[in-house]
Amino acid sequence: MGALEDGRFDPEIPAIAIGGKGGELGTGTIEDHVRVLLKGLGEDPEREGLRKTPMRVAKAFRDGYRQKVKDIVQDALFPEAGLDNGTGQAGGAGGLVVVRDINLFSFCESCLLPFSIQCHVGYVPSGKRVVGLSKLSRVADIYAKRLQEPKRLADEVCWALQNSINPAGVSVALQCWHIRFPEVFKCNPNPSHPSRSTMQGWVRTTVCSSTGIFNDKNSSLWDEFHGLLKLRGINLSDAGCSSIHSWCPSMSLDLTECHGNISRSNFPIGKVSSQSAMVAAVSSILQSLGEDLSRKELFGTPYRYVHWLMNFRRSNLDFKQTKFTINSAHSCEKVNGYIHSKDEIHSELNFPFCAQCEHHLLPFHGVVHIGFFHDGPIDRSALQSIVHFYACKLQVQERLTRQIAEAVYSFLAKGVMVVVEANHICMISRGIEKVGSSTATMAMMGQFTTDSTARALVLEAISMSTATGG
Amino acid sequence: MGALEDGRFDPEIPAIAIGGKGGELGTGTIEDHVRVLLKGLGEDPEREGLRKTPMRVAKAFRDGYRQKVKDIVQDALFPEAGLDNGTGQAGGAGGLVVVRDINLFSFCESCLLPFSIQCHVGYVPSGKRVVGLSKLSRVADIYAKRLQEPKRLADEVCWALQNSINPAGVSVALQCWHIRFPEVFKCNPNPSHPSRSTMQGWVRTTVCSSTGIFNDKNSSLWDEFHGLLKLRGINLSDAGCSSIHSWCPSMSLDLTECHGNISRSNFPIGKVSSQSAMVAAVSSILQSLGEDLSRKELFGTPYRYVHWLMNFRRSNLDFKQTKFTINSAHSCEKVNGYIHSKDEIHSELNFPFCAQCEHHLLPFHGVVHIGFFHDGPIDRSALQSIVHFYACKLQVQERLTRQIAEAVYSFLAKGVMVVVEANHICMISRGIEKVGSSTATMAMMGQFTTDSTARALVLEAISMSTATGG
DSSP states (O other): OOGGTTOSSOSSSSSSGTTTTTTTTTOOOHHHHHHHHHHHHHHOOOOOOTTTTTHHHHHHHHHHHHHHHHHHGGEEEOEEEEEEETTEBBBBBEEEEEEEEEEEEEEETTOOOOOEEEEEEEEEEEETTTEEEHHHHHHHHHTSSEEEEEEHHHHHHHHHHHHOOOSSSSEEEEEEEOOOTTTSSSSSSSOOOOTTTTTTTEEEEEEEEOGGGGOOTOHHHHHHHHHHHHHTTTTOTTBBSSSGGGSSGGGGOOOOHHTTTGGGGGOOSOOOOOOHHHHHHHHHHHTTTTOTTSGGGGTTTHHHHHHHHHOOOOOOOGGGGHHHHHOOOOOOOOEEEEEEETEEEEEEEEEEEEEEEEEEEEEEEEHHHHEEEESSSHHHHHHHHHHHHSSSSSEHHHHHHHHHHHHTTTOTTTTTEEEEEEEEEEHHHHOOOOOOOOEEEEEEHHHEEEEEEHHHHHHHHHHHHHHHOO | OGTTTTTTTTTSSOGGTTTSSSSTTTOOOOHHHHHHHHTTTTTTTTTTTTHHHHHHHHHHHHHHOOHHHHHHHHHGGGEEEETTTTTEEETBBSOOEEEEEEEEEETTTTTTTTTEEEEEEEOOBBEEEOOOHHHHHHHHHHHHEEOOOEEEHHHHHHHHHHHHOOOOOEEEEEEEEETTTTTGGGGOSOOOOOOOOOTTTEEEEEEEOOOOGGGGOOOHHHHHHHHHTTTTTTOOTTTSSOOOOGGSGGOOOHHHHHTGGGSSOOSSOOOOOOHHHHHHHHHHHHHHTTTTTTTTTTHHHHHHHHHHHTTTOOOOGGGGGGTTHHHHHOOOOOOOEEEEEEEEEEEEEEEEEEETTTTEEEEEEEEEEEEEEEEEEOOOOHHHHHHHHHHEEEHHHHHHHHHHHHHHHTTTTEEEEEEEEEEEHHHHHHHTTTOOOOEEEEEEEEEEEEEHHHHHHHHHHHHHHHHOEE
């Protein structure tokens, strides 16, 4: 746990002192604090694409803390006959009810990045009443939308349902996936294609929680809950019931190396750097949400989130200025080559990337495919550098696609075609919650603009690489 | 198209006269009309489980007609640089943008039942601006939540995006699935298990629509849209671009046979039967929503919806009274038998069913598994009859599970265990929209109450039948 374990942070420090000077923390709105983050990334918060970003981010954070479980459940308890005691268990008096495969998203309390959840909830009705099935999902959703780690989320959902429904018992199992970083930025020799498994390479964990009759050693209800999940191919055998706080990949970051200026000894009292202002802003956001900053799990969170964000700091460099490194490229990797008219069409496919959506401050990630006219193969790592350069900032996919095309076209001037395929976490975790959707964008320059056969050949090459495992 | 084609209905009749006496239609709220439907099904609209059903149904219908496309899109148009004319197509000046695999639900205008949609939207930006990606999905959702048939929905989404974004062109492809009925009630010899493919046996169609540059014969954009979909395994080769209004399975119903009293000659002026009151109520609901009842596609809709609903009319019979038909059972189908202690445990699995959720007036469908102690196999069709009897009404899954257990226990008194697995269209299409979720419920009576090994054996048998395609 890096900095958190070696006593550099003192748990006795009052929460108010963590983010910066005493009086600063907690003043201003979440929107104001998000603007501090945008400025820290070298951006102008007033430019068109960013103007409403603070509002969107603040809304997403607040929504999870506004809803109350009682409001949701109290109107959805329905009287339902059960069986006489001794006859059996069914209906409103016993008889397991399980809702499987509820898609959720939550925010990792260690790094503030979203993580993906398949949630399975079971309960045993008692008192001759049952709860509307959708409420099991709604209650899980409330707790998911807060800062969480998997085991804590499972426990909170479990207890909230137990206390609001008063059944004989509740069981919750969560399968969770966390984006892996900073590895996500490295060139992956075996990138997963978004169409097959977007979760490949993510950190995975399974956690369980239970109350009441599910904890009774003489009851087999837990086994039956598990049995009903197995009918959908869900196996809990790897489920841990203890806390696995260190599942977040950011816990392995050595924060003192990355941010020498934020260790306790030289914490920003007086010297307020841009990054420490960002750390203070994140601390203030957490406090505005009512989170307890003295909770040890949250100690490093502002630093880790800022560390993540700083990967996307705006650079004033233009890639065209660094063109010389590309011209010196001379190695070659395997290239799918086509001969078409007088020129050779090449394609270099499946460059992984992770960008940050400028509208929601959330990652979008996927692969870039590049087709080009050239008289020979070119260095794949040069293209990967271009992808990395344009992805690692606050972006929109349309612009990323255009910028990569322009950069490649600057030294492959016969013709370039770029296809970007991405999963947008904002499309999945916020608002519309369209799990499974993905976005593809195209840009064409030079010969590709007029040559539809060339475009079709590149699309065909991408399709083949997808089918054979890219 | 049955009654609609033989001139029994006159398109010149003013809309107001279709549902009943002139003055009746359009008076009262949608909630009032839903209460008429509940009464027509033999239910008491004031009983606890139904009290809020009119409110829920009315909200679901109204929601789709309240939102305006302009409100959604106008705040989400972002300036985005493009390429100089002639250089290429990318960013805010050309360059295809496609969002694939958007899950939607819509309401069939022919029968008012929901149908499931995978929606794919593409557009080519122009005027140096792009639209927020999630808005493509939101606009599609607005039109989906209205009464639709697939081609009309594709056209409306296409034109709404064209008019609100003003891009170079828009393309929409929809893959649609419609529940098949009344076959859904028949005992299916090869029932699909909800964990594998819940859409097996549904009516399927694919439709496309496009505007602007996608319709240009000299452009290959449509091929490229299709090419980007193929990267996700989506094939449009079977897509029709003409209207396929007759895709709804209810169009093959002969309404005059089912409801002799609703042909024009004896339409309810004076003689108001329960069913014609229901037809008038549905007509009033459609009119309240602003639908044009003189549109020929809607002519038979109230009749068809009432016909569907009447499958779920409450029966005052108790299945125990019809027990004699079960005792006379003597044939046998393949049974998975286990010897356990002194009794034989049998399981009869995968009885298909379709019930109507009493909270939302929407189908929930799936399979029932029954385990029992008995000294030999029993007639599978008797068990199917029990499942059918209790499923075909306004139900909740917990009660259905208990009632099947009690009915089977009344003649297999050593012990019965019932597992019901179902997909609830209300969980998928309304409110929380948890696509992919499924609900499992259990009931135990007699020996199964105390014998956890017996319960485990039945769950194991279900699991094996799922794995082997049973």
